[in-house]
Amino acid sequence: MADVDELLLLRNLFYLGSYQQVINEATNPSTTPRSDIAKLERRVFLHRAQIAQGRYNLVTSEISDSDPAELRAVKILARYVQASNGGKATGKETAVTEIQALVDEGANGLSSLVQLIAGTIYYGEGAYDEALRAVVQSPKQLECVALLVQTYLKLNRPDLAQKEVEKLKTWADDATLAQLVEAWVNLYSGGTTGKAQEAYYIFEELASSKVATSKLLTGQSVSRMQEGRFSDAEELLLESLNKNPNDAETLANLAICASATGKPSEVANRYINQLKDVSPSHPFVEELQLKESLFDRTAQRFTA
Numbered sequence: 001m002a003d004v005d006e007l008l009l010l011r012n013l014f015y016l017g018s019y020q021q022v023i024n025e026a027t028n029p030s031t032t033p034r035s036d037i038a039k040l041e042r043r044v045f046l047h048r049a050q051i052a053q054g055r056y057n058l059v060t061s062e063i064s065d066s067d068p069a070e071l072r073a074v075k076i077l078a079r080y081v082q083a084s085n086g087g088k089a090t091g092k093e094t095a096v097t098e099i100q101a102l103v104d105e106g107a108n109g110l111s112s113l114v115q116l117i118a119g120t121i122y123y124g125e126g127a128y129d130e131a132l133r134a135v136v137q138s139p140k141q142l143e144c145v146a147l148l149v150q151t152y153l154k155l156n157r158p159d160l161a162q163k164e165v166e167k168l169k170t171w172a173d174d175a176t177l178a179q180l181v182e183a184w185v186n187l188y189s190g191g192t193t194g195k196a197q198e199a200y201y202i203f204e205e206l207a208s209s210k211v212a213t214s215k216l217l218t219g220q221s222v223s224r225m226q227e228g229r230f231s232d233a234e235e236l237l238l239e240s241l242n243k244n245p246n247d248a249e250t251l252a253n254l255a256i257c258a259s260a261t262g263k264p265s266e267v268a269n270r271y272i273n274q275l276k277d278v279s280p281s282h283p284f285v286e287e288l289q290l291k292e293s294l295f296d297r298t299a300q301r302f303t304a
Contacts, residue, residue: 006035006038007033010026010045011176011177012176013025015176015180016210016211016215016216017213017214017215018213019049019052020049020053021211022049023046023049023050023053026043026045026049027046041070044070044071044074044113047059047062047075047078051078051081056081057082059075060079069105069106069111069114070113070114072102073099073114073118074117076099076102076117076121077095077099077120077121079094079095079098080092080095080099080124084124084281085279085280086280092125096121096122099117100118102114102118103115103134110137112137112143115134115137115141115144116134116135116144116147119147122134123147123150123154128154131147135147135148135151142175146181148164149165149181149184149185152164158185158189161184161188162185165185176210179206180202180206182202183202183219186199186202187199187223190226196226199219199222199223200224203217203220203223204220207220212243213243214241214243214244214249215247215249217236217239217243217250218237218247218250218253221233221234221253222253225253225256225260230257230260230261233253234261237253237257241254245274246274246278248275248278251271251272251274251275251278252271252275252282252284254271255268255271255275255284258271272288
């Protein structure tokens with residue numbers, strides 16, 4: 001008889017971006033798992049959901065230096081994300097040093113979760129080779145495979161990402177995260193190949209059968225944007241915004257839709273300003289600031 005996954009609901013809620021439900025489930029005494037491993041993983045999901053909600057100080061205060069390596073890695077992740085979102089500039093460097101030390105400490109016995117968090121931090125730093133090395137060691141851990149695929153797409157290697165999807169289908173085809181990974185790869189291929197439509201159906205099915213989170217609604221909207229259906233995308237994004245007014249991806253894509261549908265410039269600017277408040281280091285914000293800086297420098301060359 002196969003072992004029952006005591007944390008299946010918790011995992012799926014986390015992967016779908018339903019973070020408050022993760023917290024509710026993980027703090028419910030009636031759903032406490034039996035095994036010590038599951039209890040540890042349950043606490044890890046709780047703190048990762050808190051990080052996703054921006055509750056960094058709560059996470060760092062609840063994890064001690066005597067806790068298992070998995071929890072200490074989550075604590076480092078909280079510090080890293082906090083520093084990335086307007087914290088101390090040195091915080092990111094410290095977090096990178098700390099996670100590397102934790103990886104070195106584990107040596108040959110490193111858990112897949114520590115590898116995953118190390119890979120996540122390296123990915124955030126643009127150190128993609130290090131990110132790949134961290135997660136490639138866990139070929140049957142779903143989140144590690146998901147980060148592997150994400151990194152391949154970032155490196156413009158959809159061929160390698162697709163190979164990972166095909167391998168994933170042989171052992172985790174029905175898993176929620178596996179379906180999300182497939183949708184990411186389809187989105188990367190764009191609207192001209194019909195893959196965007198396939199991605200849309202995956203997000204739509206997950207939203208209808210599980211829970212329509214901001215993450216899923218934004219995924220559907222990006223599928224529509226790739227097909228040039230910006231008005232449809234905007235409707236989905238506004239629905240997402242109602243669920244979570246501080247969702248960075250929703251705000252970034254709303255700014256794009258506002259411009260694509262011919263809205264007044266102040267509409268797009270309002271979304272951009274909101275995005276700067278909730279996620280000042282978001283790639284969209286950083287790219288926009290870079291373009292503005294280049295424009296200003298070019299304009300100065302023609303100033304009388």
